[in-house]
Amino acid sequence: MKGYFSYSEQDGVARLTLDLEGKPVNLLSSDVMAALDEKFRELESRTDLHLLIIDSNKKGIFIAGADIKEIQGITREEEAYEKAKGGQDVLNRLEMMPFPSIAYINGACMGGGTELALACTFRLTSDDAKTKIALPEVNLGIMPGFGGTQRLPRLVDISQALPMILTGKPQDGKKAEKIGLSDRVIPHGYSEFFLNEFASKIRGVVEKQRSSFPSGGTTNPADGSGYLKTLNSRRKWLNEIRKQAYGLIRPVKRGKIQSPAYGWFLNKTALGRSMALNNAKKSVLAKTQGNYPAPLEAISTIHNTLGGNFAKGLIYEARKFGKLAASDISKNLIQIYFLTEENKKLPDPEHVPGAGAKAGSADLPETIGNTGVLGAGVMGGGIAWLFSKAGYDVALKDISWDAVQKGFDAAKKIYGQLKKRRKLSSREVNLGMHRISGTLDYESFVRADIVVEAVVEKMSVKQAVLSELEENVPENSIIASNTSSLSINEMAKALKKPERFAGMHFFNPVNRMPLVEVISGEQTDPRAAIEVARFALKLKKTPVFVKDGPGFLVNRILMPYLNEAAYLLSQGADVEETDRQWKKWGMPMGPYTLIDEIGIDVARKVAKILEDAYPDRMKAAPILEGLKDHPQLLGKKNKQGFYLYKNGKKTLNPEMQSIIKKHQTGGGRVSSEDRIYRPLVMMVNEAVRCLDEGVVGTPGMLDLAMIMGTGFPPFRGGVLRTAQQIGLSTMSDKALQYSSSIDGRFTAPEGLSNRAKSNSAFFNM
Numbered sequence: 001m002k003g004y005f006s007y008s009e010q011d012g013v014a015r016l017t018l019d020l021e022g023k024p025v026n027l028l029s030s031d032v033m034a035a036l037d038e039k040f041r042e043l044e045s046r047t048d049l050h051l052l053i054i055d056s057n058k059k060g061i062f063i064a065g066a067d068i069k070e071i072q073g074i075t076r077e078e079e080a081y082e083k084a085k086g087g088q089d090v091l092n093r094l095e096m097m098p099f100p101s102i103a104y105i106n107g108a109c110m111g112g113g114t115e116l117a118l119a120c121t122f123r124l125t126s127d128d129a130k131t132k133i134a135l136p137e138v139n140l141g142i143m144p145g146f147g148g149t150q151r152l153p154r155l156v157d158i159s160q161a162l163p164m165i166l167t168g169k170p171q172d173g174k175k176a177e178k179i180g181l182s183d184r185v186i187p188h189g190y191s192e193f194f195l196n197e198f199a200s201k202i203r204g205v206v207e208k209q210r211s212s213f214p215s216g217g218t219t220n221p222a223d224g225s226g227y228l229k230t231l232n233s234r235r236k237w238l239n240e241i242r243k244q245a246y247g248l249i250r251p252v253k254r255g256k257i258q259s260p261a262y263g264w265f266l267n268k269t270a271l272g273r274s275m276a277l278n279n280a281k282k283s284v285l286a287k288t289q290g291n292y293p294a295p296l297e298a299i300s301t302i303h304n305t306l307g308g309n310f311a312k313g314l315i316y317e318a319r320k321f322g323k324l325a326a327s328d329i330s331k332n333l334i335q336i337y338f339l340t341e342e343n344k345k346l347p348d349p350e351h352v353p354g355a356g357a358k359a360g361s362a363d364l365p366e367t368i369g370n371t372g373v374l375g376a377g378v379m380g381g382g383i384a385w386l387f388s389k390a391g392y393d394v395a396l397k398d399i400s401w402d403a404v405q406k407g408f409d410a411a412k413k414i415y416g417q418l419k420k421r422r423k424l425s426s427r428e429v430n431l432g433m434h435r436i437s438g439t440l441d442y443e444s445f446v447r448a449d450i451v452v453e454a455v456v457e458k459m460s461v462k463q464a465v466l467s468e469l470e471e472n473v474p475e476n477s478i479i480a481s482n483t484s485s486l487s488i489n490e491m492a493k494a495l496k497k498p499e500r501f502a503g504m505h506f507f508n509p510v511n512r513m514p515l516v517e518v519i520s521g522e523q524t525d526p527r528a529a530i531e532v533a534r535f536a537l538k539l540k541k542t543p544v545f546v547k548d549g550p551g552f553l554v555n556r557i558l559m560p561y562l563n564e565a566a567y568l569l570s571q572g573a574d575v576e577e578t579d580r581q582w583k584k585w586g587m588p589m590g591p592y593t594l595i596d597e598i599g600i601d602v603a604r605k606v607a608k609i610l611e612d613a614y615p616d617r618m619k620a621a622p623i624l625e626g627l628k629d630h631p632q633l634l635g636k637k638n639k640q641g642f643y644l645y646k647n648g649k650k651t652l653n654p655e656m657q658s659i660i661k662k663h664q665t666g667g668g669r670v671s672s673e674d675r676i677y678r679p680l681v682m683m684v685n686e687a688v689r690c691l692d693e694g695v696v697g698t699p700g701m702l703d704l705a706m707i708m709g710t711g712f713p714p715f716r717g718g719v720l721r722t723a724q725q726i727g728l729s730t731m732s733d734k735a736l737q738y739s740s741s742i743d744g745r746f747t748a749p750e751g752l753s754n755r756a757k758s759n760s761a762f763f764n765m
Contacts, residue, residue, distance in 0.1 A: 004035045006057070012050040013199045014043065019057035026058055028112040028146075029067035030083075033090050040093040044219055047098050050206045051199050054120065055104040055191075060130040062105045063113025068140065072334045074325050081322030084145035087112065088314050089221040091119035091146055096234040098213050099206055100241050104195060105173070106188060109133045115146035118155065121238050122245075123181065124198070125173030126188040133176050136168030140337060141330030141715065143298040145321030150313045153306050156180045157267040158276050165302070166280060166295040183246075205245045213237055228311035235310065270307055277303045289584045291715050294324050328725060331765065332717030339704045343542060346533055349526035353697050354547025356522035362499040363476040364528060365449040368392070368535050372448040374469055375455035376403050376438070379482065381410025382510035383452055388435035389415075390539045395437050395444035404438035411436055414511045442472030449474075450535060452504055454482040457605070462486060463494035470495050478528055480504035484602075485555060485609050488521035488548040498523035502532050505552065506541075507709050508598075515709035516541045521548045544705040547695045550613035551606065553702065554709040556690060557719065559610050559618070560682035562603060565591035566621035568678065569660050573670040575642055576652060581675055586713025591679065593650075596641035600627055600634055617685075617745040623663045630659065678746075680722075681735050685749055687719045691762075692751040699762035720762045723752075732756035 003021040007014070016039065018026045026032075043052065056062045066087075074080045094101060100121035103109075107130050109117055114135050117123050125131055135148050143149060144165065153161040160179040163169045176182035186194040214237055217230030265272040277299055284295045297320045305313030324330055349359035369392070373384045376398035384407055387394040398404045415432055418424040424432075437444060445451060451473055455465050462481065469479060479501045481491055492498035503519025516536040520529045533543035546553045568578060579590025587594075595603045604627060607620040627633055633656060635641035643650045670678075687702055696702045703718020716722045723731045733756075735748035755761070 004032050005039075007039065009049070011199075012048065012203065014046075014049050014052045016052065016054050017057050018054070018063065024058070025061045025064040025108075026056055026113070027064055027067045028087070028116070030070060033087055037090045037093060040090065040097070044093060044097055047210065047213070049099045050203045051099055052097060052101040053104060053195060053199070054101065054116070056106060058107065060107040060128075062103075062107045062109040062131075063116060064108060065111030065113055065136075066146075068334055068337065071140070071142065071325055072331065072338075077322040077326045079322075080145075080325035081318050083325075084318035084321040085221075085315070087115075087146040088318060091116055092221075092231050092314075093219060095119045095121075095238065096219055096231055098215070100202060100238055100245075102195075102198065104191065105131055105133060105182070106191065107131055111135060111137055111144070111148075112146050115144055115148045115151070118151035119147060121242055122183045122198075123176075124184050124186055124194070125176050125182040126191065127173050127185050128188040129172070131173040131188075132170040133172075133181060134168055134170035135164050136170075138166060138292070138294040138298065139168050139333065141292070141294050141327060141333040142324045143294050143301070143317075143321060145318060145325070147314055147317065149298055149301045149317050150305060150310055152181075153302055154310070158273050158302075158306075159267055162276065162280050162299075162302075165298050166284060202241075202245050205241055209237070209241050209244070212240075228309075231311050232309070273306060274303070289586070291329075291586050291713065293327070293329065297324055329715045332715055332721060335700070335717055335721065335763070336704065336707060336714055339700045340542065343544070343701070343704060344537060346530050346537075347545070347697070349530065351697065352520055352526035352529050353545050353694055354522070354549075355520035355524045355526035355529050357499040357525045359526050362497070362525035362528045364478060364500065364525075364531055365474075365476050368449040368478075368531070368538075370447045370449055371395075372397065372445045372451035372473075373407075374398075374451055374453045374465060375482075376407025377454065377456075378406070378410045379506070379508060379510070380454040381407035382414065382508070383454055383482065383506055384436050385411035385414045385432070386506075386510050386539055386541075388432045391435070393435050393437070395439050395448065397439045397442070397444070399440065401438070401440065404440070408433075408436065408438060414509075417511075442469070445469070445473050445477075447474065448477050450478040450480060450532075452480045452482055457483060457486060459486055459490055462491050466491055466501075467494040470497065476500075478502070478531060480532055482506055485551055485606050487550075488519050488524070492521050492523050499525040500528050502529045503546075503548070503552070504532050504536070507554075513709065514542045515554065515705060516543045517546045517552050517554060517705070517709070518543045519546050519548050519552055542704065542708045544701050544708075545697060546705075547693075549693075549695055551610050553690055553696050553705055555606055556610065556695070557683055557686045557702075557706060558710050559603075559606055560686050561679040562591050562595055563607055563618065563621050563624060564679040564682045566595075566624040568670050568675060569623050570621065570663050570665055571670055572664060573675055575657070575660070578675050581672065582679075585676060586716055588711035592642040596635035596643055596645075598635065599637055600624075600641055601631075604628060617747070619745070623660060626659065626663055630655075633659075677734050678738060678742075681731065681738060681746055681748075683719050684723045684731050685735060685746070685752065687723075688751045688755075689749045691720070692749065721765075724762050724765065728752065728761070729756040729759075 005016055005018045007016050020026045102122040103117035103120040104124050105117055106126040114133055135144050137143050156179045173185045177185045214233040218226045221227050281299050301317050301320050305316050371387045371392045372395045373380050374397050376396050384394045384396045396407045415429045419429050453466060455461055481503050484505055488503045492501050495501055502524050505517035507513035507515050518529050518533045536543035575592050579592050582590040604624055607624055610618040611620050633640050636645055639645040642656050644653045690696055691699060691702055699720045703721050706712040706719050707714050732748050732753050735746050738746035
């Protein structure tokens with residue numbers, strides 16, 4: 001239908017080519033599904049056709065999935081159920097045709113696109129690297145609703161279906177063929193030849209089976225049990241065609257992935273499948289603490305329907321989809337998805353927070369090609385690895401070859417981990433390491449388009465090396481600092497051209513943390529900050545623009561949370577119990593484990609910087625301050641902190657417990673509610689201040705930064721979104737309660753109090 005797809009017929013073969021007009025990708029919106037339904041209704045009586053081919057005219061895209069904006073707008077379970085049921089009916093109509101169908105997947109095939117392909121009789125996949133097949137719905141807090149939980153586990157082994165449904169794990173064309181999801185991989189440059197060859201081979205099979213086609217029954221979903229009976233009978237007819245045609249389209253033996261010895265039991269018996277599903281449930285609960293219901297509902301759906309009536313299973317799936325799609329968790333995860341996509345669109349120069357210089361004042365490189373890293377410690381080595389992994393040549397400089405070697409070792413370690421996990425081949429690792437060159441002088445920087453400074457966190461040292469660096473790079477090079485807490489404005493005083501200088505704060509470990517804070521100072525040209533963010537996107541990181549200030553954005557909000565957790569210990573809170581509670585709440589780890597991960601010395605240093613800047617509300621907790629007298633307790637990096645880390649095990653550190661007891665004031669216990677609300681109030685208060693002071697541009701970008709930079713639970717949507725869902729008046733009241741009974745550090749900012757009084761909000765929800 002014009003605007004959505006083109007349709008043609010030749011020699012009994014129909015061709016439906018998806019091409020959503022004016023859009024970069026094909027989406028299964030309500031309008032597109034209605035158009036497909038209308039076309040399928042036209043075709044369902046055409047016994048003169050032998051085959052329907054469905055493909056795409058979008059380069060690198062088959063179908064990107066359903067329209068997420070429509071899902072975001074759903075507020076009622078029944079509405080979501082009807083939407084899922086309507087989509088199922090359209091795909092059922094496709095499957096019930098009096099002739100087989102084939103999906104030629106020639107690009108990304110996501111969500112509803114995969115479910116459409118599963119409703120076809122055959123699937124052929126292109127060998128193009130862009131061909132990826134996935135069911136990523138769980139990442140949006142929902143599960144497949146157009147039949148994915150019913151068709152996929154009936155098509156491939158349960159051990160292959162579950163990772164796709166529960167994690168959104170994509171499969172390329174070749175892997176799809178190995179697991180039985182694809183019937184054949186064809187060269188993308190010769191697709192027409194192979195499609196025509198397939199059509200000619202299938203014709204005889206269809207003609208032979210035509211007489212046995214179950215032509216009776218009803219294809220109207222409103223006809224209830226009659227419709228379901230027709231669906232099941234026509235599925236059996238098409239499965240017979242599939243069996244007979246299989247040897248024709250796959251003349252070579254199916255290269256299916258070999259399961260271990262117990263694979264047959266797990267995949268082919270009811271008891272085995274039940275065990276696989278129970279194990280999957282245990283794994284999901286261990287990873288998510290039960291905070292993400294979508295994978296659990298998907299497991300429940302498969303458990304209760306696999307091996308039973310297919311049509312009834314679809315109804316069960318639609319009901320579960322409806323429950324999830326109307327939930328707050330789904331809305332939060334969809335919001336994060338849109339924020340991530342929005343963040344890829346770089347702002348105009350006038351909308352870069354904190355950039356004080358006139359746009360155009362800096363001479364910048366046309367593109368970034370050659371890169372440099374100044375400072376070859378663990379962090380510098382990690383940054384060099386990141387640049388090389390993205391395909392950039394990078395010069396890694398330090399003052400001694402021993403220091404440079406440490407940087408190389410850090411990069412090599414990360415590459416080794418990726419190779420061990422089979423994410424990279426030996427060839428890719430070798431190429432990556434060869435892009436890194438070590439140096440003790442600046443000769444390798446004479447053509448650098450960007451250099452990132454990553455030396456020790458001391459202002460005098462940074463100013464000295466930045467001044468020296470500026471004299472040895474091209475006039476249009478971008479100079480960036482990886483500082484986690486020191487002032488960009490202060491560092492800029494050492495430069496003759498501060499307009500080309502910005503912060504580029506990577507979070508540790510570089511290979512795992514997606515956030516990059518792009519920090520602008522008073523003399524930063526906003527175009528320079530934009531180019532740093534553009535470079536971060538090419539590194540596949542998430543850049544967030546931030547104004548210079550103590551702690552920047554993430555550490556300024558995170559440190560009060562950690563500091564308050566340290567205060568809790570002084571008043572009787574238990575280390576393990578509090579860590580467990582915060583992990584159950586959704587944080588990737590508890591506050592004391594996180595301090596160990598960051599490094600106790602680093603956490604204390606950042607706490608002191610913030611205390612100096614905001615003494616009225618950020619005085620370092622006595623326990624945290626007192627740890628300066630115990631330099632042997634550094635955290636995970638030397639295996640001694642709040643916990644001991646030995647032989648892969650984490651246990652309470654008796655020495656730390658003794659220190660905590662010395663700092664405790666009075667007995668008693670901190671309530672379960674206070675263990676959560678006190679650190680949370682501190683986070684929310686500071687987040688509101690950052691927003692109102694213009695440290696970050698929007699509430700959404702603040703929440704995105706906290707999720708990407710600290711692991712703040714995505715299912716909660718971010719710090720400000722969490723505050724809004726709890727209730728701004730509740731958060732303001734809690735702040736007042738604690739400031740009155742405990743300390744003035746809890747005093748709510750005017751921005752929070754005023755919003756609570758006026759019932760205004762950060763987000764439209």
